[in-house]
């Protein structure tokens with residue numbers, strides 16, 4: 001039973017389509033038939049891609065893998081009875097379970113955020129929300145959180161809505177915290193050059209219908225607020241009885257198995273890798289996909305699973321929304337149209353693998 005059509009499970013289905021697992025019935029239980037690929041979402045917002053170019057038809061992918069697709073929401077796991085509960089029907093039994101259900105927005109900490117901000121997560125709900133936003137474009141938009149997703153979304157909105165005021169609210173952490181200084185300063189210059197205002201040095205204390213309140217600085221009037229801060233663990237995981245970290249994400253060992261379980265795996269944003277902290281990034285889930293596929297096959301065939309060894313560094317390419325990108329790897333930074341060409345090529349190749357007939 002695969003729960004969630006996230007970035008790792010699409011690879012598992014792809015591999016099971018190429019090389020079936022004899023004697024096993026595979027079920028994909030996921031909330032949406034079309035799973036968005038996060039790498040292309042800012043490009044969709046900017047108008048560089050159509051929505052369908054960034055969506056993976058997981059129902060079709062499941063069919064190619066000989067798997068049953070249940071488009072429904074998992075609501076709980078009964079580990080003793082080995083069953084997954086769901087919102088729209090009877091619980092389903094499993095022998096082997098894998099969870100790739102992503103994260104939820106981190107809106108609970110800030111008063112008013114849940115009521116007034118548009119969260120970027122979960123990403124399967126993002127496109128309908130953005131469609132509604134862009135149908136009646138606001139004059140002043142704030143994007144709270146200046147990690148990679150917040151930066152890309154602010155720049156994409158700038159490209160899509162040239163007349164709007166776009167403010168990136170970076171708080172005390174600043175723009176792209178944790179990234180190399182050279183990239184941070186290049187991105188800050190790119191934001192300024194594209195007239196994206198940057199609000200820094202003070203954290204959001206409250207979200208109102210009319211804008212943002214801060215700890216020290218004056219309120220910022222806005223017509224729409226997008227919430228791009230860190231990820232929170234989906235609440236339903238708390239009831240599963242699976243081991244969780246302090247933030248509520250599912251703890252997994254080096255083989256991506258839930259701690260203390262031989263029959264449950266978890267990957268991507270919903271998982272917390274015990275051996276070392278990993279960012280909540282699509283690239284991590286993508287890299288875990290082949291290891292997960294191999295380990296599910298191993299356990300199904302009575303063999304021992306193998307370890308996932310995270311890369312120490314990887315290529316990060318940020319879309320600037322206008323057919324240019326900035327990239328960094330091993331501390332080096334490069335940018336321009338060539339960087340966008342590379343990002344576009346990587347993303348299209350990724351999608352071609354899973355969208356294929």
Ligand SMILES: Cc1cc2nc3c(=O)[nH]c(=O)nc-3n(C[C@H](O)[C@H](O)[C@H](O)COP(=O)(O)OP(=O)(O)OC[C@H]3O[C@@H](n4cnc5c(N)ncnc54)[C@H](O)[C@@H]3O)c2cc1C
Nearest residue numbers: 004005006007030031038074101102120268269281282283
């Ligand atoms: C705008 C934006 C741009 C981003 N760009 C990048 C980028 O360029 N590079 C990068 O590395 N990261 C990027 N990220 C981060 C990236 O989106 C996440 O880290 C990534 O999506 C995590 O993948 P995942 O497989 O864990 O989960 P997801 O991709 O979130 O997939 C979760 C799946 O589980 C399903 N699901 C959820 N709950 C349930 C349930 N209860 N029952 C059944 N199904 C369920 C969902 O429908 C979905 O199919 C971006 C994020 C945003 C918001």
